[in-house]
Amino acid sequence: MKMTLELALKMIKKAEEKAQSINVPQIIAVVDAGGNLVAQHRMDGAILASIDISFKKAYTAVATKTPSHLLGAAAQVGGPLFGLNTTNNGKIVIFGGGYPVSDENGQVIGAIGVSGGSVEEDMACAEAGLAAIKS
Amino acid sequence: MKMTLELALKMIKKAEEKAQSINVPQIIAVVDAGGNLVAQHRMDGAILASIDISFKKAYTAVATKTPSHLLGAAAQVGGPLFGLNTTNNGKIVIFGGGYPVSDENGQVIGAIGVSGGSVEEDMACAEAGLAAIKS
Amino acid sequence: MKMTLELALKMIKKAEEKAQSINVPQIIAVVDAGGNLVAQHRMDGAILASIDISFKKAYTAVATKTPSHLLGAAAQVGGPLFGLNTTNNGKIVIFGGGYPVSDENGQVIGAIGVSGGSVEEDMACAEAGLAAIKS
Amino acid sequence: MKMTLELALKMIKKAEEKAQSINVPQIIAVVDAGGNLVAQHRMDGAILASIDISFKKAYTAVATKTPSHLLGAAAQVGGPLFGLNTTNNGKIVIFGGGYPVSDENGQVIGAIGVSGGSVEEDMACAEAGLAAIKS
Numbered sequence: 379m380k381m382t383l384e385l386a387l388k389m390i391k392k393a394e395e396k397a398q399s400i401n402v403p404q405i406i407a408v409v410d411a412g413g414n415l416v417a418q419h420r421m422d423g424a425i426l427a428s429i430d431i432s433f434k435k436a437y438t439a440v441a442t443k444t445p446s447h448l449l450g451a452a453a454q455v456g457g458p459l460f461g462l463n464t465t466n467n468g469k470i471v472i473f474g475g476g477y478p479v480s481d482e483n484g485q486v487i488g489a490i491g492v493s494g495g496s497v498e499e500d501m502a503c504a505e506a507g508l509a510a511i512k513s
Numbered sequence: 514m515k516m517t518l519e520l521a522l523k524m525i526k527k528a529e530e531k532a533q534s535i536n537v538p539q540i541i542a543v544v545d546a547g548g549n550l551v552a553q554h555r556m557d558g559a560i561l562a563s564i565d566i567s568f569k570k571a572y573t574a575v576a577t578k579t580p581s582h583l584l585g586a587a588a589q590v591g592g593p594l595f596g597l598n599t600t601n602n603g604k605i606v607i608f609g610g611g612y613p614v615s616d617e618n619g620q621v622i623g624a625i626g627v628s629g630g631s632v633e634e635d636m637a638c639a640e641a642g643l644a645a646i647k648s
Numbered sequence: 649m650k651m652t653l654e655l656a657l658k659m660i661k662k663a664e665e666k667a668q669s670i671n672v673p674q675i676i677a678v679v680d681a682g683g684n685l686v687a688q689h690r691m692d693g694a695i696l697a698s699i700d701i702s703f704k705k706a707y708t709a710v711a712t713k714t715p716s717h718l719l720g721a722a723a724q725v726g727g728p729l730f731g732l733n734t735t736n737n738g739k740i741v742i743f744g745g746g747y748p749v750s751d752e753n754g755q756v757i758g759a760i761g762v763s764g765g766s767v768e769e770d771m772a773c774a775e776a777g778l779a780a781i782k783s
Numbered sequence: 784m785k786m787t788l789e790l791a792l793k794m795i796k797k798a799e800e801k802a803q804s805i806n807v808p809q810i811i812a813v814v815d816a817g818g819n820l821v822a823q824h825r826m827d828g829a830i831l832a833s834i835d836i837s838f839k840k841a842y843t844a845v846a847t848k849t850p851s852h853l854l855g856a857a858a859q860v861g862g863p864l865f866g867l868n869t870t871n872n873g874k875i876v877i878f879g880g881g882y883p884v885s886d887e888n889g890q891v892i893g894a895i896g897v898s899g900g901s902v903e904e905d906m907a908c909a910e911a912g913l914a915a916i917k918s
Contacts, residue, residue, distance in 0.1 A: 420518060548831055576831035595877065690821050
């Protein structure tokens, strides 16, 4: 199973519905297994800084095969990966909202990244998008 | 009138339909009046280089209020703007496929950029997207 | 209401007057709602590093719709947005001196950023500039 | 004699008046002898691409002690400086609108750069700004 535009838009739609339900304009990005953008939507009113951050959360998740919030702990001062966020020319984001997308065999086929609200709101919307892949 | 996600997706849909009709997988980007991304779709099979190029065609069109193919002539060897494409940190693309989007009063509200095929194919798909704004 | 050069210069003038009154040469930048520069003044004797920082404080404020000093707390070690300042290709500044500018309806129409003194001095001058919009 | 904010604004004012008289919204930048920005104004309606280009024309003029239009010929295909515009991380602009500013002893103290119209219009406005230094 590979990431397709159709699948990416299905995930984005679910993330957008969640964002509307909590009244937070979000930006949602989906990348493929190579870390390359498949689709990105900026909801009206979403903050501009999140264009970059949503993509980089998705990039981070696929490039590390790890949800971005799990990297945060390891990249703290004193943590084993302190400084991680300045590698990859700044493409690594270490707070929540980026999740790898896996197929039914556990293969990572891409990732979703959401930015625009609090970290908790971003994670909730990204998880809503992720759920679309299972239905 | 301002660029919205709804309007951007309407334009992208028309550009995608044109791309399907000529059997060329395209990447389509729409930016707002400030040159910031609103939406971007990569059709399955589209070349990776066009992720960057489609966005930058749209950026170029809004940042110069000029279709990108018209810049090409002026930026040719011996032309008055030779060297234009190395300004703006490489964000200026001087071949066809980027068009400003104007509202009914002639105000530029954003731009569309298409990349993935020949310049003619890119221009045809971008123009199909542009036409959506008039209907 | 949109950011104009006239409005930007009015804000810059007030920020400069405050800077003169506290005897700190400042650099003041104003951006529009899209994060694009409208005007920037470097007072004689201001430190060179602040050319970049004043612009990026303004960019940060408009791109997050948040004064830059409020981001600092969230982006601290152990904070929910630790690592924020390495996103957006380093355009995010997380210390004080950047403020969004809103119109009478609460719409963000741009931002002001000041750099050159201590954070407190920068904030005081930026706030003086902000006040100009209300008169 | 050194470039000051007062002198930069005097030049910018004259360039703006010329721009208004020919009805072309321009962006005007002034740099000091170190190539660092002193002031920049974006007239309402000026194209976004010119924020970068106006600054870089000024930078180019002071960094080469040569008006930017004179570099164009040498940087053409087959010319002795072909490729000049990709040096300095793209900060060199090789079309007209950037001029060094010299004091009464012929010492270069800074530069002015104008972008927003045709090359001829940009040059005319920059020259109007330059003239301010002699009065």
